[in-house]
Amino acid sequence: MRVGTAREAARDWVARNGPGLPGFAGAYFSGSTVGLAADAVLSPYADVDLVVVLDTPLPPPKPGKFPHAGALLEVTYEPWAALASADTVLGDYHLAPPLARTDTLIADPDGRLAALVAEVARGFARPEHVLRRCAQAAGRVRNGLAALPADAPLPQQVTAWLFPSGVTTHVLLVAALRNPTIRLRYPAVRDVLVPGPHEELYEDLLGALGCAHLDRARVAGHLAVLTETFDATSGVPVRTPFPYAADLRPDARPVAVDGSADLVARGLHREAVFWIVATLARCHTVLAADAPALQRGLLPGFREVLADLGLSGYADLRARGERTAAELLPRVEEAAAGIVRDGRAGPGALREV
Numbered sequence: 001m002r003v004g005t006a007r008e009a010a011r012d013w014v015a016r017n018g019p020g021l022p023g024f025a026g027a028y029f030s031g032s033t034v035g036l037a038a039d040a041v042l043s044p045y046a047d048v049d050l051v052v053v054l055d056t057p058l059p060p061p062k063p064g065k066f067p068h069a070g071a072l073l074e075v076t077y078e079p080w081a082a083l084a085s086a087d088t089v090l091g092d093y094h095l096a097p098p099l100a101r102t103d104t105l106i107a108d109p110d111g112r113l114a115a116l117v118a119e120v121a122r123g124f125a126r127p128e129h130v131l132r133r134c135a136q137a138a139g140r141v142r143n144g145l146a147a148l149p150a151d152a153p154l155p156q157q158v159t160a161w162l163f164p165s166g167v168t169t170h171v172l173l174v175a176a177l178r179n180p181t182i183r184l185r186y187p188a189v190r191d192v193l194v195p196g197p198h199e200e201l202y203e204d205l206l207g208a209l210g211c212a213h214l215d216r217a218r219v220a221g222h223l224a225v226l227t228e229t230f231d232a233t234s235g236v237p238v239r240t241p242f243p244y245a246a247d248l249r250p251d252a253r254p255v256a257v258d259g260s261a262d263l264v265a266r267g268l269h270r271e272a273v274f275w276i277v278a279t280l281a282r283c284h285t286v287l288a289a290d291a292p293a294l295q296r297g298l299l300p301g302f303r304e305v306l307a308d309l310g311l312s313g314y315a316d317l318r319a320r321g322e323r324t325a326a327e328l329l330p331r332v333e334e335a336a337a338g339i340v341r342d343g344r345a346g347p348g349a350l351r352e353v
Contacts, residue, residue, distance in 0.1 A: 001070065004038030006048045009069035014052065014106050023056035025080050026113040027106040030098040032181050045259030047072040050106060051098070053113065055080040064246025065255070072251065086119035093133035093174045100124035125177060127340050134336045137170040137180070141329050145321035150314055155284035158306065161317040162281065165208055165324055166274055168332050175336035183259060186271035198335050208324045210309030211273040218308060219269035219276070223260055225301040226276050230257050232294055233283040240289040244282050273309075280305060
């Protein structure tokens, strides 16, 4: 499918459903398709992210991933209050990139989004705003790793450690004006750092996850664990509400499983570990709530994956997180400041069009 065709599917969904949502104030594209040409081939492992803006104090839960008109969409609801100030948007590393471009708007019934985009686009690449966004990302690393829940079940502890650890990549992607992608954050930051003066830092980013030493065969084994676990989870009726439940449905398998398999096949096996572990932890969280007997049977495989990362429980997660915050993050911030200072955004940077 071409990117343009997938975008048309997203526009169709918005046209059919947006006006019926309370406080509908517009919609725009976000995520990995931003900046791609309409005639580019959409990866079979990608969805189309779009944000629906609602002028209401409390938007409903996001629909998440679902198929529409042949495309896999991921819809998120954003309150207008979060976008009301261009200065606020310019300091937010997730909000700013798609709102710095004039080609991301899907619907704008009263013109407020277009006015916001014009202002954000003017300031997006200014160093003071880039550094604000880098600082926001670094703060998420520190705050997240400092808040690991000692009394939570292991899968939730892993999630609480993994995602802020991975935001170290976002600090650098933001500095380079790249999309702070979620699943593909490690391949994306590799493109920023390798080759270059910060190649050693890239190895340390992987080391903070515990996967720098893993070979392709070992990661392929972990992928097999994920495949079994995901397929089991996607067949369980989910009764407990989780914000990522849609990511574990059969329709999401191309992103959750096949995308990781593609990375492994292309020799980016270490870069695949982040999403393999993220999805495994989510699966086990859902299974523990809604299919505990099934979860107990699959738990040894999950523990084996964690053991390969040097993790057996809370004490390891806590110690790894403390090292990341105290030793790795300052180096990441220094490198990011250098990228901003030298203006080394490079190919693939997000620019206003």
